[in-house]
Amino acid sequence: SQQGEEDPQALSIQEGENATMNCSYKTSINNLQWYRQNSGRGLVHLILIRSNEREKHSGRLRVTLDTSKKSSSLLITASRAADTASYFCAFGSMDSNYQLIWGAGTKLIIKP
Amino acid sequence: NAGVTQTPKFQVLKTGQSMTLQCAQDMNHEYMSWYRQDPGMGLRLIHYSVGAGITDQGEVPNGYNVSRSTTEDFPLRLLSAAPSQTSVYFCASRDFFGEQFFGPGTRLTVL
Numbered sequence: 384s385q386q387g388e389e390d391p392q393a394l395s396i397q398e399g400e401n402a403t404m405n406c407s408y409k410t411s412i413n414n415l416q417w418y419r420q421n422s423g424r425g426l427v428h429l430i431l432i433r434s435n436e437r438e439k440h441s442g443r444l445r446v447t448l449d450t451s452k453k454s455s456s457l458l459i460t461a462s463r464a465a466d467t468a469s470y471f472c473a474f475g476s477m478d479s480n481y482q483l484i485w486g487a488g489t490k491l492i493i494k495p
Numbered sequence: 496n497a498g499v500t501q502t503p504k505f506q507v508l509k510t511g512q513s514m515t516l517q518c519a520q521d522m523n524h525e526y527m528s529w530y531r532q533d534p535g536m537g538l539r540l541i542h543y544s545v546g547a548g549i550t551d552q553g554e555v556p557n558g559y560n561v562s563r564s565t566t567e568d569f570p571l572r573l574l575s576a577a578p579s580q581t582s583v584y585f586c587a588s589r590d591f592f593g594e595q596f597f598g599p600g601t602r603l604t605v606l
Contacts, residue, residue, distance in 0.1 A: 387537070414593055425499075425585060425597035426538075471537060475593060482528075482553065483595065485537030 387472050387486035395492040402459040404489040406472030407452075413475040415448055415455050416483070420469045429457075429470075462493045496521050501586050501598035508576040508605045516571040516601050518586030524596070526589040527569040528553070529561065531582040532600075538585065544569055576605045 387408045396402055406415070414433045418426040432439045432448045432455070439446045445458040459466055469490045473483040502517045520527065528543035540553030544563040558580060560572040573580060586598040 416593070416595075418595075423600075425599045426587075426595075428594045428596070431593055473538075473595075482540055482543065483538075485539075487535060487537045 387474060387484055389470075389472055389486035389489050391489060392487070393490045393492070395494060396462060398462060398464055398493050398495050400462055402462050402466070402491055402493075404457045404470050404472075404491070405454060406456070406474075406486050407454045408474050408484070409453060410474075410476050410484075412450070415446075415472060415474040417444075417446060417455075417457050418471045418473060420471065420488070422468070426471065459491075462491075464493050464495050467491060467493045498522065499586055499588055499596050499598035501584075501601050503601060504599065506601060506603050508573070508603065510576060510578060510605060512576050514573050514576070516573075516584055516586075516603075518569045518571065518598060519567050520569075520586075520588040520596070521567065522588060522590070522596065523566060524588035524590055525566065527563070528587050528589070528595075529559070529569070529571045530585045530587065531555065531580075532585060533582050541571065541584075573603075578605045581605045 389406050416431045417429045420426045430441050430446050432446050443460045448455045469488045471488045472486045499520045525546045529541040530538040539555050541559050542561040544550045550561050581604050584601045587595045589595045
């Protein structure tokens with residue numbers, strides 16, 4: 384399977400701490416994206432990083448991409464209770480420009 | 496803009512029944528897709544479409560049909576529901592840059 388792998392599966396931290404989630408993949412990619420899903424809701428796009436980029440920022444989010452290690456990380460700084468959600472990585476494969484391959488997600492809990 | 500809309504939000508079917516999950520988007524996106532999400536797993540692609548009149552199978556297409564007669568609409572049909580199709584179904588459209596926009600989901604239970 385080409386499915387991405389995320390770790391940890393679950394993460395519980397105190398409000399104000401930083402949260403780091405990792406995603407690994409096995410194929411060559413065009414881009415890698417991170418999405419957030421609040422409980423019982425649809426997914427919301429957070430950030431897209433292209434294969435020729437190494438780092439990208441959006442507000443409190445920082446995404447890195449290491450194509451040599453086939454891995455990406457999502458860092459959320461100064462976490463808030465509202466960041467509690469599941470986070471998914473998804474990548475566009477070189478084999479198919481249309482399909483995204485999804486990781487199983489990291490469940491993040493921010494304790495107040 | 497309403498974005499991506501899905502109906503119904505919840506549905507209970509008996510084994511063997513058929514139904515159609517509706518999906519519509521008002522962003523003029525060419526690419527649309529259907530996913531299912533099961534506990535502990537990422538999204539799995541069922542079918543996708545790259546434009547009106549063009550559809551293709553994803554990772555788990557068996558038991559599902561789609562059609563794309565207009566850019567806006569992309570319905571998913573369950574031909575003969577089975578308990579293994581109990582899941583949450585998401586429709587999504589994609590913009591030119593690759594960002595996907597998701598609907599709120601349909602929670603389907605097959606008894």
